[in-house]
Amino acid sequence: MxxxxxxxxxxxxxxxxxxxxxxxxxxxxxxxxxxxxxxxxxxxxxxxxxxxxxxxxxxxxxxxxxxxxxxxxxxxxxxxxxxxxxxxxxxxxxxxxxxxxxxxxxPEEFHPRFADTVKTYEYRILNRRFPDPTRRLYSYFYYYPLDVERMREAAAYLVGEHDFKSFCTHKPEVENTVRTVYSLDIEKEGDMICIRIRGNGFLYNMVRIIAGTLIRVGGGSIEPGDISEILEARDRRRAAETARPEGLTLVKIEYV
Amino acid sequence: MxxxxxxxxxxxxxxxxxxxxxxxxxxxxxxxxxxxxxxxxxxxxxxxxxxxxxxxxxxxxxxxxxxxxxxxxxxxxxxxxxxxxxxxxxxxxxxxxxxxxxxxxxPEEFHPRFADTVKTYEYRILNRRFPDPTRRLYSYFYYYPLDVERMREAAAYLVGEHDFKSFCTHKPEVENTVRTVYSLDIEKEGDMICIRIRGNGFLYNMVRIIAGTLIRVGGGSIEPGDISEILEARDRRRAAETARPEGLTLVKIEYV
Incomplete structure (x- = not known):
């Protein structure tokens, strides 16, 4: 400290x-x-x-x-x-x-990073024909239709304790790339798709790489079943590109 | 034209x-x-x-x-x-x-203003303890708790054909201040209150003055039943202040 x-x-x-x-x-x-x-x-x-x-x-x-x-x-x-x-x-x-x-x-001993936490992030995708200027700053606009059911099927492979090395940008000081995802829910309301993920900690760019990969699954270029192989590969090149930052919101941090 | x-x-x-x-x-x-x-x-x-x-x-x-x-x-x-x-x-x-x-x-004869339309506006009020920076641009932040049931009761007086002279900023060229409000619904989802109003036309600042007045009703300083007197007065000073612009969105215009 x-x-x-x-x-x-x-x-x-x-x-x-x-x-x-x-x-x-x-x-x-x-x-x-x-x-x-x-x-x-x-x-x-x-x-x-x-x-x-x-x-x-x-x-x-x-x-x-x-x-x-x-x-x-x-x-x-x-x-x-x-x-x-x-x-x-x-x-x-x-x-x-x-x-x-x-x-x-x-209390004096409280440290915001070195404590057990549950973090909740949301990644929002605006999936429609034209961008909406009033939602452009807080969601990622994606033109091609996304299949939410496929995205949910893929998401299920990521829940639990896994080595997420394929889903992070390498940082030399981070040795342990095992994390636990408690839940990964995908909701669609009108033209907005919201990926909501809860976990005990997230690696560098992890939520955005998961979002980028789920977008590929929703668009059809990655199969839901491929996710377990991507996890096993422990190789960043196997997952999709890091999704743009404007879609991501850190919703809350619970100290447990 | x-x-x-x-x-x-x-x-x-x-x-x-x-x-x-x-x-x-x-x-x-x-x-x-x-x-x-x-x-x-x-x-x-x-x-x-x-x-x-x-x-x-x-x-x-x-x-x-x-x-x-x-x-x-x-x-x-x-x-x-x-x-x-x-x-x-x-x-x-x-x-x-x-x-x-x-x-x-x-068609050549189509004119966007001189045609019969139904316009839909939404006025959004973020009603919570602290402002939310990610929603500040598209809603009006209001700290004191609003009673949505009272607002709905007041809104009912405004539906129908009325002289809305009390609810507009005067423009000398506008002689007829009678308009028809087809519906005025108030929804609350979490901390966001959305006033949705449909009508055949709106006077200058009319939606924002209605919103400002409904906020007063929700906050307790105007009674729902006062709305019919405010309408009858045909006097801008009887309604409340014009609500801020960032809460207002023109949702759609239907040509009928």
Whole structure:
């Protein structure tokens, strides 16, 4: 754990934020020199609000363009503002594409990443003849008709504990690519297809590669039964392309 | 009718477009000198595509910030591009917040405004504790809990043929303020309240003033039964404030 996630001095409190954002105009969560990020904006406005230097630790480092309804950030502070008031006070300062949904005090030992969690993501596909400008920012437009039943059949192979090496972008520091998917449901409402996935953790790009692969299954170029072979291959080249970021939303993180 | 809505020469065809747009970044439909409008962008890209000066006539001059899924625009052209191909060709040129949903040839005498229509609008209210950044552009955020049953009770008074003078912003050229509302339904799904209204025509700001008034009813400061008195008063000051534009979408226009 870095120093900023610990509240070593006894006068410090640890605060947890539930953070929602429209990722369209951000280079993702994590600080980087070449573009504005959610982390950076939170640090700046929290530091101004609480009049001390604040550095948040996020639960999920969402990618550029990905949205969140319930990402989690934690920070330590000497400030005496009541924990539940921080959400309202911070929202008056934040740009309108970031909104805190809740703020509360948590025990000193709470760490947003090194705790057992169930994460829920949604990947939304707008499947119709023409793009809809009013839904373009929060879904992926796909022209060719998708067969949802085939997608469901394929999804069933991914539920459970598996080595998802074929379904992640390689990161040298990640050795263990085994994860558990608790559920993978595909709902269709009108022209919107929503892939909802719950798991104990997700590898880099895993949800977007699963979405890209399910789109191929729905379009007919991959068979549902091929999924078990793709899993067994433990080879990124066997799965389909990473689906675009605008379709993805981190819905919630449950600490279990 | 202006000259541009007539196809006086026999070599001209009249083309109808179904136009969807995200109104966030536009000063409404109608051309104006101080900001970019939907009409202006359509004229520019149609003229470039068809290599002649095109001027569209719109069915509904939506206000600044209002969205549409099915506005209608008509123009005359000498170009020989098949009518159903114009939608696809134009979409490749338009900015991504405007998308044509259909294009077809219509009889010379068709005029998008001087014809009998049923128009459907939706006004969406996000009624929850904190704003949701991923829905902020297409709904109006309202913090205080709204009682949907009261809103429905009030809505019933507005259905039918009435003088809606209390529910419009005055325009000197509009003498007849009698309109017929065919239906006014209020649905709640989770934290989103959707007011769906169908009618034979709507006065200036009428849907937004109805929405603003129903929000007051839902919040408790106007009684459902007061609506009939507000109608009878024929006085704009009796109804509530005009609700913000981002909640409003022109869903469709049916020619009957």
């Amino acid at each position: 870095g120093r900023f996630s610990d509240c070593e001095e006894s006068s410090l409190r640890k605060i947890k934020l539930i953070v929602a954002y429209d990722g369209t105009n951000y280079c993702g969560w994590q600080y980087q020199p070449n573009g504005i990020t959610i982390e950076e904006v939170l640090n700046r406005h929290l530091s101004e609000l609480l009049k001390e230097e604040i550095k948040v630790v996020g639960a999920s480092r969402t990618d550029s363009g990905v949205h969140a309804l319930g990402n989690v950030a934690v920070f330590c502070t000497k400030a005496r503002m009541p924990a539940d008031k921080i959400s309202f006070a911070l929202n008056t300062r934040l740009p309108e594409d970031i909104r805190i949904q809740d703020s509360c005090e948590v | 202006g000259r541009f809505s007539d196809c006086e020469e026999s070599s001209l065809r009249k083309i109808k477009l179904i136009v969807a747009y995200d109104g966030t970044n536009y000063c409404g439909w109608q051309y104006q000198p101080n900001g970019i409008t939907i009409e202006e962008v359509l004229n520019r890209h149609l003229s470039e595509l068809l290599k002649e000066e095109i001027k569209v006539v719109g069915a509904s001059r939506t206000d600044s910030g209002v969205h549409a899924l099915g506005n209608v625009a008509v123009f005359c052209t000498k170009a020989r591009m098949p009518a159903d191909k114009i939608s696809f060709a134009l979409n490749t040129r338009l900015p991504e917040d405007i998308r044509i949903q259909d294009s077809c040839e219509v």
